[in-house]
Amino acid sequence: MLKHTPVYRPILKHALETAWTHRELWPLAAVAGLAGTGAVINDILNQAKLAVSIPTGNFSDAWHNSAALNAYKDQIILASPGQITLGTILLCLVAGLVLLAVAACQQIMLRVAHRAATKQAPITWKEVRRELLHPRLLRFLSLDLFLKLVVFNLMIATTILLSSLDIGAVVSDAFFGVIFSVLVFTLALSLNIIVMLALIGVARKDLSFANSLTYSFKLFRKHAWICLEMAGLLFAINFLISAAYNGTILVLGIPAAYSFLAALETGSSIVYFSLMAIVALLVATVTLAFAGFATTFTYSAWTALAEHLDKKSLAPRAVVHTKRFFQTFK
DSSP: OOOOOOSHHHHHHHHHHHHHHOGGGHHHHHHHGGGOOSSHHHHHHHHHHHHHHSOSSOHHHHHHHOHHHHHHHHHHHHSOHHHHHHHHHHHHHHHHHHHHHHHHHHHHHHHHHHHHHTOOSOOOHHHHHHHHTSTTHHHHHHHHHHHHHHHHHHHHHHHHHHHTSOTTTOHHHHHHHHHHHHHHHHHHHHHHHHHHHHHHHHHHHOOOHHHHHHHHHHHHHHSHHHHHHHHHHHHHHHHHHHHHHHHHHHHHHHHHHHHHHHHHHHTOHHHHHHHHHHHHHHHHHHHHHHHHHHHHHHHHHHHHHHHHHHHOOOOOHHHHHHHHHHHTTO
């Protein structure tokens, strides 16, 4: 019988230990997690959900179906040209600063992930600041935007195509729709993994935008099944983390609800708003902790896998386990 050599278990176990040990990285990791890279299947599902929510008709349908856009339209009508210009400039500045902050936190997390995995002491602010000032920021931002634009357009094109098919009545339409959806999902999944590996290439090897994509594509092409298996495992673990988060919020919500009722009975607005502030702070803290832990774990796992694949080739675990299963009958 083939000797079993575990691959994922040591990586995932070490990543979990790293995420729990280095809790000082959770705030940065929570911001980096806004990019959606790492938990690749989750990102695809979120973008597919967003694409489906966009009306496939004309642009006026989008205005009608979106409360935020309707509110924005009302403000535009009442505002002067100067206010519109100033508001647009401020909106672009805030959006740009948020994008830069997300890319900066990604850079820091991927740069310190290897060091954190081999270091028990907390990562110091001096180490974090040193990584923040490195000129890789635009490469991270470019890779993030490239991934979002390509995958989101794929999802919108798929939504428009499926909406034009009569899947419920025509068998050929249903068959084509399923095949096309599977192909698009596979392509989007592959792109997410390639960009994640490219980000690691930028962080670890200081590669340019083009060279990082070339590096990640070659690595993915050589170890496609290994990367897909890792993506599936990370999706499952992140699903458990999300379930734990939802359970925690539910448990916290029960005493919070009773507290709000008690505050309403007292008739004191000060007590009510103080309680609201405490609950909001508690929910924000729990959300930050879970999001930071999940992103630190995910980035640590991908970084460790990339380092492992750079050193040696691995057979897909599905193939190895299938061979071991059939060898038991010999």
